[in-house]
Amino acid sequence: MNKFWIIFWHTYMSKLKTKSFLITTGITLLLIFGLTNLQNVIEFFNGGDEETTKVAVMNQTGDENVYTLFEQNASAIDDKLQLKKSKETEEQLKKDVLAEDLKGYLILTNDEDGLPQAAYHASSIANSSVSGTLEQALQQTKVAIGTANLGINSEQLNQLFSPAELKKIALEENAKSEEELNQARGLVYVLLFIIYFSVILYASMIAMEVAVEKSSRVMEILISSVSPIKQMFAKLLGIGLLSLTQFGLIILVGYSSIKGNIENLAAMGDGFLNFSEVPVATLVYAVVFFILGYFIFATLAAFLGSLVSRIEDVQQMIAPLTFIIAGAFVIAMFGLGNPEAPFITVTSFIPIFSPMIMFLRVGMLSVPAWEIGLSIGILVITIILLAVIGAKVYKGGVLMYGKSSSFKDVKKALQMSKDQ
Template sequence: MSKQTLPTPAQEAPAENQGNVVVSRGGTTNQNTWRNIGLIIGREYNNRVKQRSFIIGTIVILVLVIIASFVPTIFQVITAKTSSQTKIVIVNNAGPIAGLDGAALTKYIATGLNGATAGQSTNGQSPFAISTAPTGSGATEQQQMKNGHLDILLVIDRQASQDVHFTYYTSSGSLTDTTQTQIQALAGQLSLLDKASRLGLTPTQTSSLFAQPAFTVVNTKQNQDTRSVSDIVASYVIAYAGIILIFMSVFIYGMGVAMGVAEEKGNRIMELLVNAATPFQLMVGKIIGIGAAGLTQMAAFVFVGIIMLLLQNPLKAVLLGNTSGAFSINITGTSITLLILLLVYFILGFLLYATLFAAMGALVKRQDEVQNAIQPVTWLFMVGYIVSFIGISNPNATWIRVISYIPFWTPTTMLMRIGSGSVAGWEIALTIALMIVAIAICTFISARIYRFGVLMYGQKPGLRQLIKVVRTQ
């Protein structure tokens, strides 16, 4: 069995055999085809992952992923350390309000303000510190506000109509004072309770005034989202992180395919390679080898990202001592399914675009021409990337669904739709099947262009000539 070698890109002449890959010439045609493709895959993969730029780039991005994962926790720690309670003093000149006075009234107000947020503060304290001042006072408290020792003074009086009147003193200059809104709502409740008490309503009758009405929501949309909030947040985070990752990986490694072909043409190494393997074997081996390198890098990013997400709650427990109000993302069955689909769409998306990048790379004479040659493919991919961010506002729109079925835009738009929980299982299966068909068609077309272009060093062919090549090669 005779053997021939595939030279590495660093070789300048066939006599230099360091780093060569042995390609078999014996055996059956099918055996040689797959053996040669396997050897080319190994060559491309090893050359890629051993590059200093690959190693440094991977380390830098992993560090950025780790830093980015700590940002929410860092903000929460800073907020917890710098936040303080809002100090409120109540002066009740109105006497009993709905039978509440003194400590009972203070407790009612404290429960109304702190009850909705109890246990949610990351520093373990209630948002409002409430105290009372003697009846008829107020001047001293207003001076305390000017000195910055008090935030809010609430004075309660009775009008001639016996209705209660609330005067709200604040040292805040904000036009959007949420505390004022909360206290105003609580004052409305107290006023209503006081009127009900003066009208002779029993406590049961008064409580019925605040009872929530029966309210049933019937969603007629099929496949409605029944996931928990944590599942929804996790799905969106994974989906959009995946979209960005797919965009970067397909673009970077797709360009790597085109640049690799152009480099081998420029160094005349291609003339040696086509004597050791067919252009189809070279193209498929290069695509899969570089794609495997990209998948390795992507797997590292995803693995570290998941580990960082899982460490968030333990880290917050150590730094804050309380995670009940902390934002967290739970890795559940839903998000694991999304991660699997992310992997599937990444592989299919890369294979689809890499065939186009390889064909474009085969049509140029030098590496500096690659950027212009791949622009049509780049813009084609950009459409799906942009739509995936526009479509978040209405993922069920007809035009979004139609675009997600088009294989060139499926990887990004389908991840967006899956993250929103608006995709049926048959749609996922259909888009995967359509992408496989598209990959087969593009591989067939690109292989013919590649076969024509790898040894072409003259003028770049036009569209009409390329169509003729595809039909006749």
């Protein structure tokens, strides 16, 4: 058993110290920190709160009230947008824009019905924030003038344009409210990405680890002192601990950053990124299904990796495994919009899909405890069966050399394991 732990800690520490792991982890943590502080980052690059955007307005409507109303609407939408009524020629305004003294200039006119219209000129129209504000202010001005011409007052107008309220009430006792569903959808979306990329990354890492040792003939030395089965599970657990280390760092940094920016995130996406009231059980299930998903795919990756002798053959051998993981992810993305679909319910019990799909259902719905238990039970039994078969394939596969990229070699590996 001592040799098992030697391989276990060697696998963990050697991968933990690699530049690829450190760089990948560092970049991931920086991305998480940057995304959760996106509002602060935008404000930093915009130069702070003091910066204003200057736009000149040529009022050619013949009515000063039109410009006044337009300016009031624009200021209400964006107080950093500074409108300046100008009597300069269009040629002079064009020079000011190109000299960057102005962001742009707007020509305000009337259409054939006597309602305001405008043309916005800028050195570049790639940035839609200013033009979007001007367009919105122009629309409000047009509606106000048009309704005034029709004899409709502002109170009647507000009643007409106020959004219709549709209350969504779930009749089931434990059903989630709309706000809870919004929060759960955001969390499940984020964690599905983490599970997807982590499983692909670590499954490939295990297969690559085995192939590297075989290509360097280190495996022949290891087999003489440690059984292939111990090697396989030592590598699975070693890289599994590595994944939990990285996963833990991501959760720690992500939680700390989200907690410090909870108001900004709550405002984004209408609560989609507000994780302040997510049940602890959802986070627990995320860890459980992450671990189970890791083991079911890692076991497959280990014995597939044992069938190849060259590093360049690894990706070809585990390609079907990658397609399965991608398929589960696509199904999960579909399920975010309709988690109660029969197709989602059925696939949540299929072992290769359930780590993502059942977790999706648990996060979005009130799933009966027996369904969760059944899914986990099927997963555990499948992992055990794969481990038994995988150990036999691994035992024979590590002794196979030469070009190998066919699943027919599984049968050959099983035969070789019986002969030992």
